[in-house]
Amino acid sequence: MWIIEKMHRINIIAGIIMGIMMLLIVRLGWMQLVNGPQYKKIAEENRIRQITAQAPRGNIYDRNGALLVSNKPSFAISIIPSEYSNAYNATPILANIIQVKPEEIEKMLKDGEEFIYTPIRLKRDADPMAIAKIKEHKYYLPGVVVEAIPVRSYVYKELASQVIGFVGSINEEEYAKRKSQGYNPNDFIGKDGLEREWEDVLRGVDGGLQVEVNAEGEEVQMMGDKPAKAGNGLVVTLDANLQKTAEEALANQMIESQKIGEPAKGGSAIVLDVHTGAVLVMASHPRFDPNVFASGISSLNWNKLINDSANPLTNKSIQSTYPPGSVFKIVTTAAALDLGYVTGTEVFDDKGFYLLDGWKFYGWEPKGLGKLTVVDAICWSSDPVFYELGRRIGVDQLASYGLTFGFGQQTGIKLQGEEKGVVPTEDWKKITYGEEWYPGETIIAAIGQGYYLVTPLQQAMLLMAVANNGVVYRPMLVDKVLTTEGNILEKYNPEILRKIYLSDETWKIIKTGLVSVTTEGTASSIFKGFSPTVAGKTGSAETGTGTVHSWFSCYAPAENPEVVVSVLVEEGGDGSVSAAPVVRKILEAYFGDKKIIR
Numbered sequence: 001m002w003i004i005e006k007m008h009r010i011n012i013i014a015g016i017i018m019g020i021m022m023l024l025i026v027r028l029g030w031m032q033l034v035n036g037p038q039y040k041k042i043a044e045e046n047r048i049r050q051i052t053a054q055a056p057r058g059n060i061y062d063r064n065g066a067l068l069v070s071n072k073p074s075f076a077i078s079i080i081p082s083e084y085s086n087a088y089n090a091t092p093i094l095a096n097i098i099q100v101k102p103e104e105i106e107k108m109l110k111d112g113e114e115f116i117y118t119p120i121r122l123k124r125d126a127d128p129m130a131i132a133k134i135k136e137h138k139y140y141l142p143g144v145v146v147e148a149i150p151v152r153s154y155v156y157k158e159l160a161s162q163v164i165g166f167v168g169s170i171n172e173e174e175y176a177k178r179k180s181q182g183y184n185p186n187d188f189i190g191k192d193g194l195e196r197e198w199e200d201v202l203r204g205v206d207g208g209l210q211v212e213v214n215a216e217g218e219e220v221q222m223m224g225d226k227p228a229k230a231g232n233g234l235v236v237t238l239d240a241n242l243q244k245t246a247e248e249a250l251a252n253q254m255i256e257s258q259k260i261g262e263p264a265k266g267g268s269a270i271v272l273d274v275h276t277g278a279v280l281v282m283a284s285h286p287r288f289d290p291n292v293f294a295s296g297i298s299s300l301n302w303n304k305l306i307n308d309s310a311n312p313l314t315n316k317s318i319q320s321t322y323p324p325g326s327v328f329k330i331v332t333t334a335a336a337l338d339l340g341y342v343t344g345t346e347v348f349d350d351k352g353f354y355l356l357d358g359w360k361f362y363g364w365e366p367k368g369l370g371k372l373t374v375v376d377a378i379c380w381s382s383d384p385v386f387y388e389l390g391r392r393i394g395v396d397q398l399a400s401y402g403l404t405f406g407f408g409q410q411t412g413i414k415l416q417g418e419e420k421g422v423v424p425t426e427d428w429k430k431i432t433y434g435e436e437w438y439p440g441e442t443i444i445a446a447i448g449q450g451y452y453l454v455t456p457l458q459q460a461m462l463l464m465a466v467a468n469n470g471v472v473y474r475p476m477l478v479d480k481v482l483t484t485e486g487n488i489l490e491k492y493n494p495e496i497l498r499k500i501y502l503s504d505e506t507w508k509i510i511k512t513g514l515v516s517v518t519t520e521g522t523a524s525s526i527f528k529g530f531s532p533t534v535a536g537k538t539g540s541a542e543t544g545t546g547t548v549h550s551w552f553s554c555y556a557p558a559e560n561p562e563v564v565v566s567v568l569v570e571e572g573g574d575g576s577v578s579a580a581p582v583v584r585k586i587l588e589a590y591f592g593d594k595k596i597i598r
Helices: 002-033 036-047 087-098 102-111 128-136 172-181 193-197 240-259 299-306 325-338 374-380 383-393 395-404 426-433 439-445 456-467 504-519 579-597
Strands: 048-053 067-079 120-123 144-154 166-169 188-192 207-213 219-226 233-236 266-273 279-285 348-350 353-356 359-362 370-372 471-473 478-482 488-491 496-499 535-542 548-556 563-570
Touching: 067 087, 067 102, 067 128, 087 102, 087 120, 087 128, 102 120, 128 144, 144 166, 166 193, 188 193, 240 266, 240 279, 240 563, 240 579, 266 456, 266 579, 325 374, 325 383, 325 395, 325 456, 325 504, 325 535, 325 548, 348 374, 348 383, 353 383, 353 439, 359 383, 359 439, 370 374, 374 383, 374 504, 383 395, 383 439, 395 426, 395 439, 456 471, 456 504, 456 535, 456 548, 456 563, 504 535, 535 579, 548 579, 563 579
Parallel strands: none
Antiparallel strands: 048 207, 067 120, 067 144, 166 188, 207 219, 233 478, 266 279, 266 563, 348 370, 353 359, 471 496, 478 488, 535 548, 548 563
């Protein structure tokens, strides 16, 4: 009996074993037949590294074909998330090599967790020492690679830095907006200037590589290659040589103005083609080097830039506003003549001050300038004459003409952060300050003081209007878009922004006054012996803190205008002392180059 029972148990156990074996056979069959391709793919991915190849951004050229911005080859220290299998031990070692906090690496890994085959570039443009240390510690750093990538290169460093802009790491808001366009959290993107505004044109299309690697993660052979496609290029309207002249003249004038006791903290210089609105020069002082952003800016350099009281990252030509000073007398003259409040023959008596309701408002010349027509008043920048014209016009009508000439509104130039400025009215003051308007505020508004605020670009556009008898073009910075092969993809044409309708006589009186400024008036000593004749206006705008902004805005040649030039020196003193000399140097370079070409 016990033998029979033992045999029965053996049969049961044998049946169980056979059943298990059958299940294993079925399972193996299932894995081979159904899931085989999947497991094959996993096995291949364990030996094949898929890498995103970063596309170069498009080049930027000046109007004469000079290369302003390109890309340079460099090496990046990167993590491929799918292979980064020892993060706990590897991250501290990696952080020490590239000199960042481990938390920064952990955050970048978290941000890129959706893209397990896309390299997370921890350090762009890595130095040879860091690369050598990575190779030395490669056994402890699985998934860490050194890859060749293009890095943005700003050829002339600080030149036109606020216009060209810079690139930097994409932030969360930018990524959310551009994720559907194929961006990833590790991308660099245009952050400011033309780099930002033309991001969609300049950005290329990333490619990819399939590389076979051995057990240690070393590359064995290339298995597949989808080349990256570079972005399209831009030809801008800037003239690099003239831009350089303007920036150097502005910087040198800061030093000269400081020698005579003026703070001279910064400034702007603008040159426009009067026939198209093309921006030949847009200089802002002080400058910065965009190359510090190209591979990721350090906290030290970033803090240095943003804490600089002179605001080097600000494009003062469009992003800062100032009282227009006596350059605004052009608007006051136009309003008074157009409304019939003055004629070209009326004679005023500048006694050095102006009386209004028992209050004395002084001019810049305490002794007075004597008998003056409106042309003479422009020539010598007589404050008392323009006080009287302001009283006749009234603040609201004056504001209407200010708006007509483009103040208080953006020009529409394709750059971020353009300010509108301020054109005050009685209602504006009530809304803004809850106060009534006073008659004295009207007469100082007529000389470009008080609440009026303008950008240097708006000031240049005022002179364009005069040069063109009222035709004003929208300022343009990009002339054409080029393919990677250098073919023209798109060409941009001048656009008329507005037309200002004044009588021929009114334009003639204003122009005569502006010519007299440089031939016999407030700027005659600066432009003595200069050819061709310049038509312009000095401006000395009080800041309210005891200092004066220096302005000079003009066009030339006076008889057949080609360019507008407008210069501001922040807290530089009188317009004829600081701004006008910079303008002369710019015009000497412009007309000098033209003579050489001829």
